[in-house]
Each structure stands twice: as structure tokens, then as C-alpha cells.
Amino acid sequence: MLRSFAAALAALAALAAPSATLAQQSAKHQVVFQVSDNDPAKWNLALNNARNVLADLGTDNVQIEIVAYGPGLGMLKADSKVAGRLAEALDNNVGLLACENTMQNTKTTRADMYAGISYVTAGVTHLMQRQREGWAYIRP
Amino acid sequence: MLRSFAAALAALAALAAPSATLAQQSAKHQVVFQVSDNDPAKWNLALNNARNVLADLGTDNVQIEIVAYGPGLGMLKADSKVAGRLAEALDNNVGLLACENTMQNTKTTRADMYAGISYVTAGVTHLMQRQREGWAYIRP
Amino acid sequence: MLRSFAAALAALAALAAPSATLAQQSAKHQVVFQVSDNDPAKWNLALNNARNVLADLGTDNVQIEIVAYGPGLGMLKADSKVAGRLAEALDNNVGLLACENTMQNTKTTRADMYAGISYVTAGVTHLMQRQREGWAYIRP
Numbered sequence: 524m525l526r527s528f529a530a531a532l533a534a535l536a537a538l539a540a541p542s543a544t545l546a547q548q549s550a551k552h553q554v555v556f557q558v559s560d561n562d563p564a565k566w567n568l569a570l571n572n573a574r575n576v577l578a579d580l581g582t583d584n585v586q587i588e589i590v591a592y593g594p595g596l597g598m599l600k601a602d603s604k605v606a607g608r609l610a611e612a613l614d615n616n617v618g619l620l621a622c623e624n625t626m627q628n629t630k631t632t633r634a635d636m637y638a639g640i641s642y643v644t645a646g647v648t649h650l651m652q653r654q655r656e657g658w659a660y661i662r663p
Numbered sequence: 664m665l666r667s668f669a670a671a672l673a674a675l676a677a678l679a680a681p682s683a684t685l686a687q688q689s690a691k692h693q694v695v696f697q698v699s700d701n702d703p704a705k706w707n708l709a710l711n712n713a714r715n716v717l718a719d720l721g722t723d724n725v726q727i728e729i730v731a732y733g734p735g736l737g738m739l740k741a742d743s744k745v746a747g748r749l750a751e752a753l754d755n756n757v758g759l760l761a762c763e764n765t766m767q768n769t770k771t772t773r774a775d776m777y778a779g780i781s782y783v784t785a786g787v788t789h790l791m792q793r794q795r796e797g798w799a800y801i802r803p
Numbered sequence: 804m805l806r807s808f809a810a811a812l813a814a815l816a817a818l819a820a821p822s823a824t825l826a827q828q829s830a831k832h833q834v835v836f837q838v839s840d841n842d843p844a845k846w847n848l849a850l851n852n853a854r855n856v857l858a859d860l861g862t863d864n865v866q867i868e869i870v871a872y873g874p875g876l877g878m879l880k881a882d883s884k885v886a887g888r889l890a891e892a893l894d895n896n897v898g899l900l901a902c903e904n905t906m907q908n909t910k911t912t913r914a915d916m917y918a919g920i921s922y923v924t925a926g927v928t929h930l931m932q933r934q935r936e937g938w939a940y941i942r943p
């Protein structure tokens with residue numbers, strides 16, 4: 524009886540597991556920003572948004588990523604008009620992620636990109652994955 | 664045995680509790696609209712969207728908020744080009760929320776804003792919080 | 804005892820059920836794209852995004868919809884500048900959904916639309932519903 528009871532509990536726990544993944548929302552705020560416009564004003568807005576979130580929630584209480592893809596890739600290039608602000612973002616543990624699909628399609632190499640950023644295979648898929656994991660999604 | 668059984672059930676219930684929070688989605692539809700463009704066409708689109716949602720789901724079955732921040736703040740100013748439509752939105756219990764961060768950065772005071780709207784400390788953080796609470800997010 | 808044990812398990816399972824709905828996320832990736840700009844570059848971007856998601860996750864592992872409403876309705880018209888790409892999207896089981904609210908407001912009939920697409924009463928409500936069902940939301 525005790526053994527079958529334990530087995531039943533384990534089965535129930537397994538049933539509950541997927542929601543437990545979503546429940547991790549409770550611990551720390553998480554937000555992913557999408558940058559897909561070739562518009563430095565939008566790039567600045569995304570960086571302002573990230574800074575405000577850090578100030579409002581506290582750097583220890585939030586995880587932030589900015590994903591640049593499509594026409595937005597230029598934000599994370601070495602010659603970006605907001606390059607001067609990217610170092611500050613990295614210092615604040617804001618993840619800066621460039622889309623490798625977009626890079627391939629536009630003959631852009633890592634040598635063209637701002638040093639210190641990170642990469643994802645496909646920006647859109649990453650945005651989907653983060654939402655699936657319970658992250659908030661903001662498209663400035 | 665009965666006591667440990669009850670304890671195990673309580674532990675399992677606690678495990679399941681966070682998902683119960685998400686399950687509140689079932690009761691009422693909830694949607695937050697983001698307005699972050701300095702573009703009256705977008706402001707009208709957001710107001711049209713809200714009106715359509717009310718018509719489609721019924722005013723009693725949905726909770727709607729429009730958050731204006733960054734370059735979108737002008738939507739909720741007293742001299743907004745859509746000021747004539749804001750009263751109707753408020754009458755329909757559509758929450759109109761201005762970002763106080765943006766107001767500070769642009770030397771805007773409540774005296775400059777449309778009477779009757781509400782305020783949030785940071786528009787972006789509010790959008791994150793609503794998504795965390797299970798609200799849908801629409802960026803017109 | 805065994806009976807009350809089973810009843811308790813059933814009650815717990817019921818408690819866990821709403822999260823089980825959300826847990827359906829685990830099975831297949833699902834994403835809905837919003838097109839609400841009268842901008843063929845955005846239409847192409849949405850179609851590129853869909854194609855990349857299919858390539859990245861595999862056509863059998865993802866469900867994709869593109870919802871066109873408001874100023875974005877033109878994307879799905881018969882004379883759309885991306886009409887040549889819509890057939891490919893349909894072939895790949897990408898759902899193409901036009902907003903009937905927008906059609907009514909702009910005196911557009913199904914005869915004006917690209918053959919083979921589908922329709923939703925209100926684009927915005929559909930986007931809300933999909934998010935409620937656990938779909939990711941991308942606004943290119």
C-alpha cells in the first residue's frame with residue numbers, strides 16, 4: 524500500500540511538473556525584448572526599457588534579454604549607433620543576442636558584431652522559447 | 664499513515680498552487696495593449712482594438728488596459744489628437760495608464776495629462792506584470 | 804481508506820487540470836504572428852519568420868498562424884505585394900487568417916482576398932485567445 528501510494532504521488536508529481544516549469548515565474552522576473560526594426564530610436568527605446576526595468580525591480584530580481592533579428596540586427600553591430608550603450612547593458616547582465624539566421628542572410632560575420640554579445644540560431648525561435656518558459660515579451 | 668498521507672497531499676497541493684494562479688485565466692479575458700509609438704494612427708488602432716474586443720467578448724467578460732509609454736505618452740495627454748475618444752474608453756472601463764518614468768524624463772506633469780486616466784511607475788514593468796498574471800499582450 | 808485515497812487523488816488531479824491545459828505547450832510549439840502594419844516589408848518579415856521557425860523546429864513540431872488585421876489586412880488580399888509567397892505558406896500549413904471586422908470596416912469582401920486563406924471574426928480577439936491557449940505571440 525505504501526509503495527503504491529508513493530508511486531501514485533510520483534505520478535501526480537510528474538503530472539504537475541509542466542506547470543512547475545511555468546511556476547518558476549514566481550521566483551524572478553524575466554523579460555525578453557524584441558528588436559526587429561532598422562531604427563536607432565527603437566534601439567534606444569529598448570535599452571531605456573531594460574534600464575528602467577532594472578531600476579524598478581532591482582538588478583537581482585530580473586533577467587533581461589534583448590534579441591535583435593531581421594532589420595534590427597544593426598543594433599548589435601560593432602558600428603551600431605547605440606554601440607556606446609551596449610557595454611553598459613552587458614555590465615548590467617542584460618543579454619544581447621544576435622540572430623545567426625539574419626547574419627547568414629546578410630553576409631554578416633561575428634567580426635562585424637559588437638564584441639561581447641551572444642548568439643542564437645534563430646531570433647524568432649528564441650523569442651518563442653522564452654515565452655514558453657514563462658518570460659514576458661515586449662516589442663518596443 | 665493518515666497524517667503522512669495528508670501531509671503529502673498538502674505538499675502536492677502547494678506544488679500545484681502556482682499553476683492555480685495561471686488558471687485564473689479561465690474566468691475573464693484580460694488584455695493589455697502597449698502604445699509606444701508617437702503615431703496617432705497607432706493610438707486610434709489601439710482604441711479600435713479595445714472597442715472590438717469589448718464588442719466581441721462583451722463588456723462584462725473582459726478587462727482591458729492601454730499602457731502608454733516612451734514616444735507613445737502623447738496619446739494620453741490633454742491635447743492628444745485622440746482626446747475625444749478617451750472619454751468613451753474610460754466609460755467602457757478601459758484602463759488608460761500613463762508611464763510616470765516617461766513623464767519625469769519629458770518634464771510632463773499630471774496637469775498636462777487627460778483628466779481621469781491612471782498612472783503606473785513604469786509602463787514596461789506593468790506590461791511584464793500583466794503578462795505574468797496571465798493577461799494577453801497586444802502591441803498594435 | 805483506499806476509496807478516500809482515490810477520491811483525494813482525483814480531487815488533486817482536478818486541481819492540476821487547468822495547468823495541464825497550459826502544459827499542452829510541451830507537445831508542440833505554437834506561435835501566432837500579428838500583422839497590423841500597411842507595410843510590405845513587414846509582411847515579408849512575417850513570412851520569413853514563419854519559414855525560419857519551420858526550418859528551425861521542423862514542420863511537424865510547430866503550428867503557425869499569421870493574423871492580418873487593421874492596416875495589415877492588405878497582406879492577405881488577392882492583389883497583395885506578397886501574394887506570390889502566400890501559396891508557399893499555405894503549402895507549409897501556415898494558417899493565414901484575415902480579420903472580418905477589418906473587412907467590414909473597409910468594405911472588403913472575400914472576393915477581394917487571396918483564395919485559400921481563412922477568416923476570424925476579430926483578429927485581436929483571436930490573438931488573445933491563442934495567447935490564452937499558450938501560444939507564443941510575435942509582432943514583427
